[in-house]
Amino acid sequence: MSVPTQRATRHDVCPLDDLPVGEGRAYVVGGEQVALFRRRSGKVSAVQATCPHAGGPLADGQIDERVVVCPLHQNAFDLDTGESTTGQPPIAVHPCSVDPDGRVTVEL
Amino acid sequence: MTATTTRTSALPQQRDHKRRLVVVGNGMAGVRAVEEVLERGGAQQFDVTVFGAEPYGNYNRIMLSHVLTGQEQEDSIFLNSLPWYTENGIDLRAGVAVTRVDTFAKVVHDAEGGTTPYDVLVIATGSSPFFPTMEGLRREDGSMLDGVFGFRTLDDTRALLAAAREHRRAVVIGGGLLGLEAAHGLATHGLQVDLVHSPKHLMNQQLGPEAGRVLRRVVEGLGITVHTGVRTKGVHGTDRVTGVELPDGRVLDADLVVVAAGIRPNTTVALASGLDVERGIVVDDRMRCEGGAGDVYAVGECVQHRGQTYGLVAPLWEQASVLADHLTGADPTAEYHGSRTATKLKVAGVDLVQMGLPGPENDDDEFVVFSEPHRGVYLNVVVRDDRLVGATLLGDVRKTTFLQQAFDQGLPLPEERMSLLFDLGTPGEEVGVAELADDAQVCNCNGVTKGAIVQAVEGGATSLNAVMGATKAAKGCGSCKSVVEQITQWAAGGNLTVDESANWYVPGVPMAKPELMTAIRERGLKSVSAVFRELAPGGAEDAKSKMGLTSLLRMMWPEGIEEERDGRFINDRVHANIQRDGTFSVVPQMKGGVTTPEQLRTIADVADKYDVGMVKVTGGQRIDLLGVKKEDLPRMWKDLGMPSGYAYGKSVRTVKTCVGTDFCRFGLGDSTKLGIDLETRFQGIETPAKLKLGVVGCPRNCAEAYVKDIGVVAVGNGKWEVHVGGAAGASVRKADLLATVDSPEEVITLAGRFIQFYREWGNWLERTYEFVPRLGIERVRAVLVDDSDGLAAGLDERMQVTVDNYRDPWLEGQEPVTPGQFRTSLPLVDLPLVPRRPAGAPGGLVPEVHSNSNATPSTAEVSR
Numbered sequence A: 001m002s003v004p005t006q007r008a009t010r011h012d013v014c015p016l017d018d019l020p021v022g023e024g025r026a027y028v029v030g031g032e033q034v035a036l037f038r039r040r041s042g043k044v045s046a047v048q049a050t051c052p053h054a055g056g057p058l059a060d061g062q063i064d065e066r067v068v069v070c071p072l073h074q075n076a077f078d079l080d081t082g083e084s085t086t087g088q089p090p091i092a093v094h095p096c097s098v099d100p101d102g103r104v105t106v107e108l
Numbered sequence B: 001m002t003a004t005t006t007r008t009s010a011l012p013q014q015r016d017h018k019r020r021l022v023v024v025g026n027g028m029a030g031v032r033a034v035e036e037v038l039e040r041g042g043a044q045q046f047d048v049t050v051f052g053a054e055p056y057g058n059y060n061r062i063m064l065s066h067v068l069t070g071q072e073q074e075d076s077i078f079l080n081s082l083p084w085y086t087e088n089g090i091d092l093r094a095g096v097a098v099t100r101v102d103t104f105a106k107v108v109h110d111a112e113g114g115t116t117p118y119d120v121l122v123i124a125t126g127s128s129p130f131f132p133t134m135e136g137l138r139r140e141d142g143s144m145l146d147g148v149f150g151f152r153t154l155d156d157t158r159a160l161l162a163a164a165r166e167h168r169r170a171v172v173i174g175g176g177l178l179g180l181e182a183a184h185g186l187a188t189h190g191l192q193v194d195l196v197h198s199p200k201h202l203m204n205q206q207l208g209p210e211a212g213r214v215l216r217r218v219v220e221g222l223g224i225t226v227h228t229g230v231r232t233k234g235v236h237g238t239d240r241v242t243g244v245e246l247p248d249g250r251v252l253d254a255d256l257v258v259v260a261a262g263i264r265p266n267t268t269v270a271l272a273s274g275l276d277v278e279r280g281i282v283v284d285d286r287m288r289c290e291g292g293a294g295d296v297y298a299v300g301e302c303v304q305h306r307g308q309t310y311g312l313v314a315p316l317w318e319q320a321s322v323l324a325d326h327l328t329g330a331d332p333t334a335e336y337h338g339s340r341t342a343t344k345l346k347v348a349g350v351d352l353v354q355m356g357l358p359g360p361e362n363d364d365d366e367f368v369v370f371s372e373p374h375r376g377v378y379l380n381v382v383v384r385d386d387r388l389v390g391a392t393l394l395g396d397v398r399k400t401t402f403l404q405q406a407f408d409q410g411l412p413l414p415e416e417r418m419s420l421l422f423d424l425g426t427p428g429e430e431v432g433v434a435e436l437a438d439d440a441q442v443c444n445c446n447g448v449t450k451g452a453i454v455q456a457v458e459g460g461a462t463s464l465n466a467v468m469g470a471t472k473a474a475k476g477c478g479s480c481k482s483v484v485e486q487i488t489q490w491a492a493g494g495n496l497t498v499d500e501s502a503n504w505y506v507p508g509v510p511m512a513k514p515e516l517m518t519a520i521r522e523r524g525l526k527s528v529s530a531v532f533r534e535l536a537p538g539g540a541e542d543a544k545s546k547m548g549l550t551s552l553l554r555m556m557w558p559e560g561i562e563e564e565r566d567g568r569f570i571n572d573r574v575h576a577n578i579q580r581d582g583t584f585s586v587v588p589q590m591k592g593g594v595t596t597p598e599q600l601r602t603i604a605d606v607a608d609k610y611d612v613g614m615v616k617v618t619g620g621q622r623i624d625l626l627g628v629k630k631e632d633l634p635r636m637w638k639d640l641g642m643p644s645g646y647a648y649g650k651s652v653r654t655v656k657t658c659v660g661t662d663f664c665r666f667g668l669g670d671s672t673k674l675g676i677d678l679e680t681r682f683q684g685i686e687t688p689a690k691l692k693l694g695v696v697g698c699p700r701n702c703a704e705a706y707v708k709d710i711g712v713v714a715v716g717n718g719k720w721e722v723h724v725g726g727a728a729g730a731s732v733r734k735a736d737l738l739a740t741v742d743s744p745e746e747v748i749t750l751a752g753r754f755i756q757f758y759r760e761w762g763n764w765l766e767r768t769y770e771f772v773p774r775l776g777i778e779r780v781r782a783v784l785v786d787d788s789d790g791l792a793a794g795l796d797e798r799m800q801v802t803v804d805n806y807r808d809p810w811l812e813g814q815e816p817v818t819p820g821q822f823r824t825s826l827p828l829v830d831l832p833l834v835p836r837r838p839a840g841a842p843g844g845l846v847p848e849v850h851s852n853s854n855a856t857p858s859t860a861e862v863s864r
Ligand code: SRM
Pocket: B577, B578, B579, B580, B585, B587, B616, B617, B618, B619, B620, B621, B622, B624, B646, B647, B648, B653, B654, B656, B692, B707, B726, B727, B728, B729, B730, B731, B767
């Protein structure tokens, strides 16, 4: 797991419009793979892009306001805490926000 | 809670003081004993302290096998959670091991240096895996090589699961119950497993040689390589294990080794405390320890009673009950006289129950055997003096309940011994649950009697789930579930409630399908988010319900719904099937399995151009291009210019055909043309689960129509049989004959009517092989063929609208529907990572890369 230990840097990642509502997209942020999700409520989350179970691409998963479900074997992870609700190891969650000018930034 | 007591002098026992009961061992036996004590009002008599070396509450050790396969999650196997101890005023010292007991001073010494006085002590330390001496198993400093595991605790299981995710080859040493369950668990994670067992046949403790041989065939059928009569010579590896050496010098490569070569009672504490120990801690019929000074008892796998030690849970329920009778004074005459044990193997796909003797011992023992090795069936019973003293049921366990009762209670046996193994058609063979005695133990794993289930039902538990929750029945190996269900039904009379959520169409909206459809129609809901907003508790979305709702809405509103891309599973967002490494597979439509040189040329060119990992002919009669990058999908479809074959959809998939009248000398009908027509008409239509069709030109059935969701068979004179509800996947079921019709047109109408019926009434993910038997073929026939309910015209009409509104989704590839629809989701991984298999190479290349869980950051910066 890659919870940042040193000083985190803010990275400007993409315009919010690049994230379709309710879906995920993956980016390379500071040399790491990060999956961004835009929930229907508008909240954006940034988590590690690969599933700890068997490396599934989490950005291809389905989400609700609480969890992302991995497309490969349907393990689920809380988008805010990273905890798995299906007994897998947790995933890394990175602080993430949307600037007033509509850009998504991630701290890593 | 884990603060240790440091009072050293034991208070003299006083009448008005509660006595101090200290239990060493927080496992299944120790905590069961405490539960039994509490049940007898023990809370008034005792202050209870429990020491447990493991840092957890009490869990069901049996279920570790299911945790290893992934069938159960860790948190669902706890029998007593930490709050349970607090609620019952029990001082739990979780993670604190006891080192010795001073039975004269009546003080327990623990590994943290604490001392705890007691008035009554119970030792329930269980047992540990036995590691036989093997060359190379330990490093010079005595520590075990990395990659060597036992299989006893939750921590062992977690470590095994972690190792299984990272490695590919495992060797399991020991072919008993535990070894087989470990091997199966690892195999389900895709590991290549070798099982090495030194006796001549598997489960030799429980089975005779013949049964062992049949079991071996069955286990090998699961993909596990079995070596019997082979003693492991040694283990290879300097720091981490790399292989296991056999006596003939052969080395089995291994990334991990599980040693399941037996268990040994944990007797260290007892020995250090001066108690009598032979193979286990010696106890009398009241579970009292010999040696040392009084008031010390022992229960569970650590004990030896009348020369016998046990490795199963059933005996410890009886022991705990006798012990509690003595401790609380509830029944000072209670005695334990030993247990008759039965073993059940918890390996999916292998039904095995064994009780008592594996075979005859005396000259006049009766022995009835039935063996059918190629089907994996072996059954026997041993009868002595008209009583059942042994039974082995492998591959057919239908008679378990009866035999178990006969074995446990010495019931009179039927004259005709054969009927012990088979239902001979005479009535009253199954022991009706009504006749079972109240104290008959139904669930051996959790020691639950029929009486306890009846009590639970009377106490208000009126669904199977509620009874299972209240009594823990059927929560062990699960083999008694059907009996528990029957008793629940019987006890509840007409008042049985079914578990509500089991009927919901999707987990996130508490409504069964008909109810949900009515609500959707009444409110005119046309998007997944609208359904959640209006019908889900608190309006909350549920990720796992989205796909099912999208399918339902598309069925209900054929003219179109308010599309929400996040309502679709990834496959339906990009129209290809996601693979284990995040690449996709593309299966172009090839109606009826018929293709042309031009199509093949196009496919070949595309395969070259996009450098696909493998080109494969599928079991569905078309061609699969595997290992395709997501980014390449739109251009690839454009180059292919062929529609999707829906190999990924919960929808109509393929129609397999045979060559029929045009070419086959036996052909009775033009199966090829009919197959193509069916596929053309119904292509891509959403169904509750995938739907596969087959059309054959005669009953020789070359395209396997009898085992399809819809199978059509030409029978001559222009007649066609339409069969429904067949399958040959995880379940194999021959389809039921729905009707025989007179023309291909009628086949198409009837097939369409069936599909629409299934779309409207089938549960989400319910295949037709479940749907048809659920309703019964007679009912299906009445509705679809005889139009008993006046539904036929409506079904036909709605199917026609659906067909008219069909659009080929591959067309959308050209213009992405959402930003980044085809962006990679693993930007730093060099895709594809699936093994590459050049055409014609026997077996292809050795797959070097099989999963990318440790994706190394590499090249591709992604364009933003
Ligand atoms: C490609 C193919 C194997 C092959 O190389 O031949 C295949 C591949 C997969 N099958 Fe299959 N099945 C394929 C023919 C079959 C058949 C044979 C047939 O259709 O005649 C069956 C048995 C028939 C049946 O379904 O009754 C079959 C029974 C299954 C099952 C068991 C379903 C069941 O309920 O019993 C699954 C698992 C599931 O659906 O949950 C499955 C699931 C899968 C999946 C889709 C697993 C998945 O969800 O990712 C595999 C996709 C691999 C991939 O990465 O692309 N596949 N699968 C075949 C594609 C046929 C096609 O052209 O569409």
